[in-house]
Amino acid sequence: MAGAPLAEQPAGLRAWLLSPEPHSRWQARLGRFYLGWRAFSRNPLAVVGLGIVILLILLAIFADVIAPYSPVAGGDLRTQRLLPPSETFWFGTDDQARDIFSRVVYGSRITLFVVVLVALIATPIGLLVGTVSGYLGGWVDTVLMRITDIFLAFPRLVLALAFVAALGPGIENAIIAIAITSWPPYARIARAETLMIRNSDFIAAVKLQGASTPRIIMGHVVPLCISSLIVRVTLDMAGIILTAAGLGFLGLGAQPPMPEWGAMVATGRNYLIDQWWVAAMPGLAIFVVSLGFNLLGDGLRDVLDPKAAK
Amino acid sequence: MTKPLLDVEDLRVRFHLRTGTVEAVRGVSFQLGRERLGIVGESGSGKSQTGRAILGLTPPPGEVTAKRLAFDGIDLLTASNRTLRTLRGGRISMVMQDPKYSLNPVMTIGEQIIEAYQAHAKAGRNEARDKALAMLEAVKMRDPGRVFALYPHEVSGGMGQRAMIAMMLVTDPDLLIADEPTSALDVTVSMEVLRILDELVTERGMGLIFISHDLKLVSSFCDRVLVMYAGRVVEELEAKNLREAQHPYTQGLMRCLPTLVDDVRPLPTLNRDPAWAL
Amino acid sequence: MLDIQNLQVVYGTGRLRVDAVKDVSFHVEQGAAYGLVGESGSGKSTVLRAICGLAPVSGGRVLVDGKEVTTPRTKAFYRTVQMVFQDPYASLHPRHTVDRTLSEPLAIHGEKNDAETRILQALREVGLGPSFRFRYPHQLSGGQRQRIAIARALILRPKVLLLDEPTSALDASVQAEILNLLDDLRRKLGLTYILVSHDLAVVAHLCERLLVMRHGEAVEETTAEALRSGAASNEYTQSLIQASQGYSRASKQPATALAG
Numbered sequence: 001m002a003g004a005p006l007a008e009q010p011a012g013l014r015a016w017l018l019s020p021e022p023h024s025r026w027q028a029r030l031g032r033f034y035l036g037w038r039a040f041s042r043n044p045l046a047v048v049g050l051g052i053v054i055l056l057i058l059l060a061i062f063a064d065v066i067a068p069y070s071p072v073a074g075g076d077l078r079t080q081r082l083l084p085p086s087e088t089f090w091f092g093t094d095d096q097a098r099d100i101f102s103r104v105v106y107g108s109r110i111t112l113f114v115v116v117l118v119a120l121i122a123t124p125i126g127l128l129v130g131t132v133s134g135y136l137g138g139w140v141d142t143v144l145m146r147i148t149d150i151f152l153a154f155p156r157l158v159l160a161l162a163f164v165a166a167l168g169p170g171i172e173n174a175i176i177a178i179a180i181t182s183w184p185p186y187a188r189i190a191r192a193e194t195l196m197i198r199n200s201d202f203i204a205a206v207k208l209q210g211a212s213t214p215r216i217i218m219g220h221v222v223p224l225c226i227s228s229l230i231v232r233v234t235l236d237m238a239g240i241i242l243t244a245a246g247l248g249f250l251g252l253g254a255q256p257p258m259p260e261w262g263a264m265v266a267t268g269r270n271y272l273i274d275q276w277w278v279a280a281m282p283g284l285a286i287f288v289v290s291l292g293f294n295l296l297g298d299g300l301r302d303v304l305d306p307k308a309a310k
Numbered sequence: 311m312t313k314p315l316l317d318v319e320d321l322r323v324r325f326h327l328r329t330g331t332v333e334a335v336r337g338v339s340f341q342l343g344r345e346r347l348g349i350v351g352e353s354g355s356g357k358s359q360t361g362r363a364i365l366g367l368t369p370p371p372g373e374v375t376a377k378r379l380a381f382d383g384i385d386l387l388t389a390s391n392r393t394l395r396t397l398r399g400g401r402i403s404m405v406m407q408d409p410k411y412s413l414n415p416v417m418t419i420g421e422q423i424i425e426a427y428q429a430h431a432k433a434g435r436n437e438a439r440d441k442a443l444a445m446l447e448a449v450k451m452r453d454p455g456r457v458f459a460l461y462p463h464e465v466s467g468g469m470g471q472r473a474m475i476a477m478m479l480v481t482d483p484d485l486l487i488a489d490e491p492t493s494a495l496d497v498t499v500s501m502e503v504l505r506i507l508d509e510l511v512t513e514r515g516m517g518l519i520f521i522s523h524d525l526k527l528v529s530s531f532c533d534r535v536l537v538m539y540a541g542r543v544v545e546e547l548e549a550k551n552l553r554e555a556q557h558p559y560t561q562g563l564m565r566c567l568p569t570l571v572d573d574v575r576p577l578p579t580l581n582r583d584p585a586w587a588l
Numbered sequence: 589m590l591d592i593q594n595l596q597v598v599y600g601t602g603r604l605r606v607d608a609v610k611d612v613s614f615h616v617e618q619g620a621a622y623g624l625v626g627e628s629g630s631g632k633s634t635v636l637r638a639i640c641g642l643a644p645v646s647g648g649r650v651l652v653d654g655k656e657v658t659t660p661r662t663k664a665f666y667r668t669v670q671m672v673f674q675d676p677y678a679s680l681h682p683r684h685t686v687d688r689t690l691s692e693p694l695a696i697h698g699e700k701n702d703a704e705t706r707i708l709q710a711l712r713e714v715g716l717g718p719s720f721r722f723r724y725p726h727q728l729s730g731g732q733r734q735r736i737a738i739a740r741a742l743i744l745r746p747k748v749l750l751l752d753e754p755t756s757a758l759d760a761s762v763q764a765e766i767l768n769l770l771d772d773l774r775r776k777l778g779l780t781y782i783l784v785s786h787d788l789a790v791v792a793h794l795c796e797r798l799l800v801m802r803h804g805e806a807v808e809e810t811t812a813e814a815l816r817s818g819a820a821s822n823e824y825t826q827s828l829i830q831a832s833q834g835y836s837r838a839s840k841q842p843a844t845a846l847a848g
Contacts, residue, residue, distance in 0.1 A: 573812075
C-alpha cells in the first residue's frame with residue numbers, strides 16, 4: 001500500500017542514523033549530527049533563532065524576487081518622499097522616495113556579507129594563534145598572547161575609525177577593521193581549550209606515534225576547540241552587525257546609495273519624530289537579526305558545550 | 311529481635327531522563343543492626359545509589375521509592391526536610407571516596423569539623439574546637455593542632471580521608487555509610503585508614519555500611535556482605551562464608567581476580583548470564 | 589631488549605625541584621614481561637614516560653635493542669616501542685572514530701596501503717569485530733576502549749609494549765579479560781612488556797620479574813615466584829604483600845581480634 005512504505009521510511013532513516021554500529025565514516029558522522037540536531041531542536045527559542053538566520057539568508061539570496069522596488073532608484077521626489085507604511089510601500093519611503101522595504105531586503109545582503117566575511121577572516125586567525133600558543137607554550141605563547149592583548153586593547157569602533165581615516169571609508173575597510181578586532185577573544189578561547197587538553201593521554205598517545213606538531217594541532221586539538229568557537233562566533237555576530245551598523249551610521253561603512261541598515265538608521269534620525277518609519281524599520285531589522293544570532297548561539301552552546309548546559 | 315537500626319524493603323531508584331527511564335536500584339531489601347554490612351558490586355550495579363538513597367542524597371532527576379525505608383523507626387520516605395537534615399550528619403553520616411572532592415577546598419580542616427559539629431550540637435566555639443581536636447587525635451593524626459589549621463590540598467590523600475572520617479564521626483552518629491572510602495588511596499595507606507575506621511566503629515558501637523567494588527576487602531572487613539548486580543541483590547551472606555557463595559556471579563567475581571597465592575592461567579572470566587539482570 | 593642504566597628524572601629547578609626517579613636500573617630480555625610495582629609517588633609511571641620520551645631523562649641511559657635513545661625520539665623508535673595508558677576514558681580522542689584512531693599511526697608512518705586490512709586485523713586481535721570500526725569512544729565500554737587502546741599500540745607491530753596500569757580503571761571482571769588478552773598477545777606476537785601497577789597480584793600474574801619502587805628509588809628486584817612462595821624479602825615488599833591480602837584484624841592486638 002502507498003501509505004505503509006512512507007511510514008516505514010522515516011523510521012528506517014532514523015534507525016540508520018541512530019545505529020550503534022555504523023558501517024562507514026559518513027554514517028557515524030551523520031548520526032552524531034542528527035543527535036545534535038535533536039538536542040538542539042528541543043529548545044524552541046534556539047529554533048526561532050535558527051529560523052531568523054535562515055530567513056536572513058533566504059532574503060539575501062532571493063532579494064531580487066522578494067523586493068518589489070529597486071533599492072537605489074527613488075520614485076517621484078515630489079509625491080513619494082517620506083510616505084508612511086501602506087499597501088504600496090510596506091515599510092514606507094525614505095527621503096529619497098526609495099521603498100524602505102526593498103532597501104531592507106537588499107540590505108540583508110550587505111549584513112550577511114559583513115557577518116560571513118568577518119567570521120571567515122577572524123575565526124581561522126584566532127584558532128591558529130590560540131592553538132599554537134596554547135600547545136607550544138613557552139616564549140611562543142608569551143609573544144602571541146601579548147600580540148593578542150594589543151589587539152584586544154583597541155575598542156572596535158575606534159580602530160575602525162582609525163582604519164577608515166587611513167584607508168578611506170567603504171564596506172571592505174569596515175569589514176577588515178571589524179575582523180581585526182574580533183579575533184583576539186577567539187584566540188583566548190582556543191588557547192584555554194588547548195591548555196586543558198594539552199596534557200591528555202590521547203595527545204600523549206598520538207605524540208608517541210611520532211605525529212608532528214602540525215598534525216596534532218590540526219587533527220587533534222582544533223576539533224576540540226571548534227565547538228566553543230562556533231558558539232562564541234555566533235554570539236559575536238550580533239555585535240558585529242551592530243558595529244557595522246554603527247560604522248554605517250557614522251558614514252564610515254557602506255557608502256550611499258548602498259542600503260546598509262546602519263546608514264539607513266542614520267538618515268532616518270533626521271526624521272525621527274514625524275516619519276519614525278525611516279529609522280525604525282531598518283532598526284527593527286538590526287534588532288531581529290541580532291536577536292536571531294543570539295538565540296542561535298545560546299541554543300548551540302547548550303548542545304555543544306555540555307558544561308554550560310542548564 | 312530489637313528494632314533494626316536500618317530497615318530497607320524494596321528500595322527502588324529511578325532516573326527519568328529524556329531518553330527513557332533508567333532503574334539504578336531495582337528492589338533492594340535488607341536490615342541492619344549495629345553491625346558491619348558490606349555492599350559489593352561493579353560499576354553500574356547500583357551500590358552507590360543505594361547508599362545515597364538512604365541519606366536522601368539521590369541527585370535529581372532521580373526518584374526514590376520503597377515499601378519501607380526506616381532508620382531507628384523513623385520513616386525516611388515521609389520525613390520532613392527538617393527531620394532529614396537533623397539525621398544527616400547527626401545520626402547518619404557518609405564518608406565518600408576522594409577527599410580531594412569531598413572536603414571543602416576553601417576551609418581549613420579544623421573549620422570544617424567545627425562546622426559539622428555545630429550543625430548538630432548546640433555548642434560554643436571553644437567546645438567545638440576541643441571536640442574537633444579530640445577527633446583528629448582519634449583518627450591518629452600525628453600533630454592534631456597543626457592539621458587543624460591546614461587546607462585539604464595541603465594534606466596527603468590518607469590524611470584527607472582521615473580528616474573526612476573525623477568530620478563525619480564528630481557528631482557520634484549511629485550509622486556510618488562509607489562509599490568506597492579507600493579506593494582513591496594507596497594500599498598501605500588504605501590499611502591504616504581501615505584500621506582506624508575499624509577501631510572507631512567498634513568503640514562506638516555504630517552500624518556500618520561499607521560500599522565497595524573490592525570483594526576481598528569487604529569480606530575481610532565486614533560481618534555480612536550483599537552482592538549487587540544490575541540494581542539487585544543477587545546474594546547475601548556472612549563474610550566468613552564467602553567461599554560457599556552460591557550465586558554464579560559472586561563465584562565468578564571471586565575467581566576472576568589474580569592472586570599471589572595461586573597462578574591460574576588464563577584467569578577465569580565472568581560469563582554474564584542475562585538471567586542475573588532479571 | 590631494554591636496558592635502563594642509572595635513570596634519573598628530575599622535574600623543576602631550585603625550590604620546586606622534584607626528583608621523580610633517582611638512580612633506577614634494570615634490564616629486560618626480549619619476550620619477557622617485567623613489572624614495576626609501587627604506590628603513588630614511587631616514580632614507576634615516570635620511568636615508563638622517560639623511556640618513551642614523555643618525561644625528560646635527566647641522568648643515566650635508556651637503551652632499546654642495544655642502541656641508546658635519542659632526544660627527540662625517532663620514528664623508528666615509535667615503531668619499536670608503544671604504550672598503553674591507564675585511563676581508557678582519556679586515552680582515546682573523543683571526536684575520532686575507532687577507524688580514525690587506528691588508521692592514524694599507519695598514516696603517520698606512511699603505511700596506508702593495506703590500512704583497511706590491518707585495521708580489521710587489529711580489531712580481531714583484541715577480540716572486537718568489524719562492527720566496532722566506526723564507533724565513537726562514548727559508544728564503547730571501559731573494557732572495549734582499553735582493547736582499542738591496545739589495538740592502537742599494536743598496529744605498528746612494535747617489539748616493546750609499555751603498560752601503565754592498564755587495568756586499574758576497570759572492573760574486576762573486565763580486568764580479568766584484559767589481562768588474559770595481554771597474556772595471549774605476548775605469547776602470540778613475541779612482545780616484551782614493561783608493566784606498571786600498584787597491584788602486586790596483577791604484576792605477579794603477567795610478569796616473571798619485577799622491581800619494587802618507593803619514592804623514586806628501587807627498593808628490591810624480585811621474581812613472581814618469590815612473591816608467591818613468600819620467600820624472605822624486603823620489609824616494604826612484605827608490607828605490600830600483606831596489604832594485598834585484604835584487611836586483617838589479626839595483625840592488631842588480640843583484644844580487638846576477640847571482640848570482632
